[in-house]
Amino acid sequence: MRHFPQFLEKLEDISQKRKCDVAVVTVESLGNKSATAYADDFYDYNGYGYGVNDDGILLLISMEKHDWA
Numbered sequence: 001m002r003h004f005p006q007f008l009e010k011l012e013d014i015s016q017k018r019k020c021d022v023a024v025v026t027v028e029s030l031g032n033k034s035a036t037a038y039a040d041d042f043y044d045y046n047g048y049g050y051g052v053n054d055d056g057i058l059l060l061i062s063m064e065k066h067d068w069a
Contacts, residue, residue: 007024011024015050019051019055020050020051021048021050021056021057022056022058023043023048023056023057025039025042025060025061026060026061026062026063027060027061027062028063028064029062029063029064030062030064030065034069035060035062035067035069038062038069039058039059039060039069043058
């Protein structure tokens, strides 16, 4: 897994200013799910969310199908 420190710092800065989690996720495959369903589940089951309402933004990119949500 590669990390891009400046990119991660920018996401953290946006998160703090907007008071919401901000994440970008790439996956090889969506399995049998749509990109939207995969992104929703990924967000819900991986501890994302800011504050009491679990506010956030997640961009999911599937490398296999070049699909996104």
